[in-house]
Amino acid sequence: MSTGNRSCGSCTACCDGWVQMVIGDNPVHPGSPCPHSTGKGCAIYSDRPVDPCVNFHCGWVIKDSPLPGWMQPQTSGCIVLFNKLSWNNIPVDLAMPVGVKIPQRSLTWLKAFSEQHGRPLIFTEQIMQKGKYTNQQKVLGHGTVEFQQNLLQWLKEGRKLW
């Protein structure tokens, strides 16, 4: 993928299981990359599914991304999706790790961005069992107390957030 100012380069993080999705009949999750990922790109790029692939808007690649260069997913250890949901008419951003957890430097940047712009942040961590990925994620939030309480309630209700 590329936009006016950025392209994926050697990053294939979104195709390698760090974004949970289903491609054809294949569930893609940590430890189970998309079968079309070559490790360098997409083997069916021109025929890739519209949903989720064409409609996927990686926060680092989007035009005029506020993410600095070093936040490229391969180096930052996280994938950011802006405006993934809305809370009280405020955009909420989502960040997921490329690995078990978002590295501290990246998380600190994301939390500061969230505070500066008044945009709640939801971020995830992979749940491991016996050293292996389980396909389950812990969901955490950063924002006002009210937002955190709402998020906890949504999680308790098992509400689908995105």
Ligand code: SF4
């Ligand atoms: S995570 Fe972003 S930068 Fe990396 S391959 Fe996907 S779209 Fe490109």
Ligand code: SF4
């Ligand atoms: S079909 Fe291609 S673009 Fe879509 S997840 Fe698989 S490798 Fe990535």
